[in-house]
Structure formats: C-alpha cells, structure tokens
Amino acid sequence: xxTVDLNEVKKVYPGGVEAVKGVSxxxxxxxxxxxxxxxxxxxxxxxxxxxxxxxxxAGTVAFDGKVVNTIGPTERDIAMVFQNYALYPHMxxxxxxxxxxxxRGTPRDEIDRRVRSTAEMLELxxxxxxxxxxxxxxxxxxVAMGRAVVRDxxxxxxxxxxxxLDAKLRGQMRVEIKNLQRSLGVTSVYVxxxxxxAMTLADVLVVMNGGxxxxxxxxxxxxxxxxxxxxxxxxxxxxxxxLPLVGGQAGPALGDGTTVGLAPAGAATIGFRPEDxxxxxxxxxxxxxxxxxASVEAVEPVGAESFLHCQAGGGRIxxxxxxxxxxxxxxxxxxxxxxxxxxxFDQAGRRVG
Numbered sequence: 001x002x003t004v005d006l007n008e009v010k011k012v013y014p015g016g017v018e019a020v021k022g023v024s025x026x027x028x029x030x031x032x033x034x035x036x037x038x039x040x041x042x043x044x045x046x047x048x049x050x051x052x053x054x055x056x057x058a059g060t061v062a063f064d065g066k067v068v069n070t071i072g073p074t075e076r077d078i079a080m081v082f083q084n085y086a087l088y089p090h091m092x093x094x095x096x097x098x099x100x101x102x103x104r105g106t107p108r109d110e111i112d113r114r115v116r117s118t119a120e121m122l123e124l125x126x127x128x129x130x131x132x133x134x135x136x137x138x139x140x141x142x143v144a145m146g147r148a149v150v151r152d153x154x155x156x157x158x159x160x161x162x163x164x165l166d167a168k169l170r171g172q173m174r175v176e177i178k179n180l181q182r183s184l185g186v187t188s189v190y191v192x193x194x195x196x197x198a199m200t201l202a203d204v205l206v207v208m209n210g211g212x213x214x215x216x217x218x219x220x221x222x223x224x225x226x227x228x229x230x231x232x233x234x235x236x237x238x239x240x241x242x243l244p245l246v247g248g249q250a251g252p253a254l255g256d257g258t259t260v261g262l263a264p265a266g267a268a269t270i271g272f273r274p275e276d277x278x279x280x281x282x283x284x285x286x287x288x289x290x291x292x293x294a295s296v297e298a299v300e301p302v303g304a305e306s307f308l309h310c311q312a313g314g315g316r317i318x319x320x321x322x323x324x325x326x327x328x329x330x331x332x333x334x335x336x337x338x339x340x341x342x343x344x345f346d347q348a349g350r351r352v353g
Contacts, residue, residue, distance in 0.1 A: 004062070010057045020042040022059065025213070027189065034192060034197070037209055051076070079151045093131075121183075122145060124139070124142055195236070203218075227351050229271070243315050258313055271342070272343065276337055277319045278335070279335060290342060295311045301325070
C-alpha cells in the first residue's frame with residue numbers, strides 16, 4: 001500500500017486562473033481521505049493531479065515518499081472510480097472487470113481468479129454475463145469498483161462516485177465503500193460535495209474552499225471545532241447557526257439588541273449547532289448561557305426529530321428538537337444554549353479560542 005503526501009501543490013491554468021493555490025496534505029497508509037467542498041473549490045482538480053491526469057504547476061505529489069510529478073497515470077499504480085461509471089457498454093461485466101488486467105499482460109488464470117473473487121466480494125457473481133445496460137445504477141457502480149479492485153492498486157481515487165444514485169442507494173453504497181476500503185486496506189482519496197458522505201466515510205477529512213484547505217483532520221473534530229465560519233456553515237445538516245455581533249453600550253450585542261456578555265475579545269460572530277440549543281417556555285434558565293427570545297416561523301417534522309425555524313438575535317436560526325413537538329408557527333419562546341456549546345469567530349471568520 002502507500003502513503004500519499006501533497007506539498008504546496010498548485011494548479012494555474014492559462015490566463016492566470018488559480019484552481020488550486022498551495023495545498024499540503026499527508027494521507028497515512030490505508031486511510032480514506034475525503035476532499036469535500038462546494039463546486040469550483042479545486043477538489044476534483046486536486047484529485048486529477050494525484051492521478052496524473054492534470055499537470056502540476058508547483059509543489060509535489062509523492063507516493064511512499066517518491067515524487068510522482070513527472071510519472072504518467074499508468075505508472076502510478078492507481079485505480080479510479082468515476083461519477084459516470086465509465087464502463088464499456090458492449091462488454092459484459094466480466095470483460096469490463098478484466099480489461100485493465102488484460103492490457104497489463106496478466107496471465108489468463110490469474111485474471112479469472114481475481115475477477116471471480118472480486119465479483120463474489122461485491123455480490124456480482126450472478127451478473128458477470130450481463131452488459132451494463134442490463135444493470136441498475138447501484139450494480140453498475142459495483143462493477144466500476146470491481147474493475148478498480150481487481151487491479152490491486154496502491155491507491156484508490158473516487159471522483160464523486162455516488163452522485164448519480166438516488167438517496168437510498170447512496171446510503172447503501174456509502175456503507176459498502178467504507179467496508180470495502182477497510183477490508184482491502186488500500187489508501188484512498190474520495191472527492192464529494194456532499195458533507196454527509198464526507199462525515200461518514202472519512203478517516204481524514206479535508207474541507208476545501210477557493211482552492212485552499214480551510215481545515216483538515218478527523219471528521220468529528222472538525223464538526224465540533226470548526227476553524228472558520230465557512231467550515232461551520234458547510235459541515236453539518238442543518239448547518240451551524242451564525243449570528244453577527246455588533247458593539248453596544250453594554251458590550252457586544254446581537255442585531256435585535258440582545259446583549260452577549262459571554263463574548264471573548266475579538267469575537268464578531270457567535271455560532272451554535274441546531275442540536276445544541278434547547279427551547280424554554282418557563283423562567284428557570286441557566287445563568288451561564290445564551291438566551292434568545294425567538295419567534296417560530298416554520299416547523300419541519302421529519303419523524304424522529306423536528307426542526308424549528310425561528311427569527312432570533314436579529315437573524316434566522318434553526319433548532320433541532322426530538323420527535324413530535326407541541327410548538328406551532330407564531331409561538332414565542334426562548335432558545336437557550338449553554339456557554340460550552342457556543343462557538344466564536346473573529347471579523348475574518350476565523351475561530352476565536
């Protein structure tokens with residue numbers, strides 16, 4: 001297997017357009033690294049540079065400490081799984097999976113052993129004589145993964161492989177990809193714009209924005225301590241509530257005039273997760289907490305929980321409550337978040353404290 005190390009990698013297109021502006025990432029052996037971010041943030045360009053499909057303007061990409069900048073894709077010992085499956089429509093499943101091995105001159109009996117063992121692992125054994133048009137979307141994606149697995153590569157690269165599947169299939173395939181990657185122990189880089197995919201799959205999560213890394217690390221660490229307002233608003237569904245602070249006579253305050261005595265020096269924005277806030281109708285409130293008078297604008301029941309969309313603190317916030325709720329549109333209540341669950345960001349949107 002392999003470690004993958006990116007050191008100040010840049011991509012500048014003709015005309016001076018910078019798609020990637022100096023990215024450094026260290027991916028341990030056997031880890032699954034997920035690159036997540038909005039469209040145009042540079043994540044797919046970065047993946048293509050790791051694959052050797054895109055030239056590198058500056059910096060280095062190394063596998064196991066060996067710089068591969070000038071090595072072509074076929075010599076890098078990688079396997080890619082694409083968004084559109086990239087299967088040969090005229091070939092049967094068996095031949096699609098065997099194609100790469102045949103091109104490499106692998107002995108016929110070895111090809112047959114690898115294809116059939118991989119097909120059994122991916123529950124494709126009964127589909128080897130079918131053509132892609134005879135398969136469902138989920139089955140086609142399994143074939144695409146099988147074609148990558150049989151090559152026994154050093155590194156797997158996944159380019160938004162689940163974006164063409166419906167929500168139920170995406171959930172199933174997320175579990176399958178994670179289990180497959182763990183069982184094979186192959187270092188993997190996975191690109192997605194879906195933060196739920198990113199959170200559930202990643203050993204190493206890299207949040208990108210504007211060609212740069214906003215934050216990287218363990219998924220739950222990033223969720224619990226976002227480094228910026230961008231990360232706070234991108235990771236999490238619903239995203240973190242963010243309310244700007246303004247100067248007031250009694251100290252920092254929110255847009256509706258609510259004084260925020262808990263604010264640390266330099267704080268310009270306060271944030272809290274929808275699940276970290278409670279709603280209170282009574283008068284017995286904790287002293288060490290943010291308390292916001294709120295007006296309910298919408299109630300969104302989704303089964304095991306409900307989302308309350310409220311006007312509070314001079315802006316709009318969302319509060320997650322368990323199960324059914326007696327709250328109705330137009331109700332006035334108080335939203336309470338204890339100090340330990342609050343997040344603070346400065347004028348530039350970077351974390352304070």
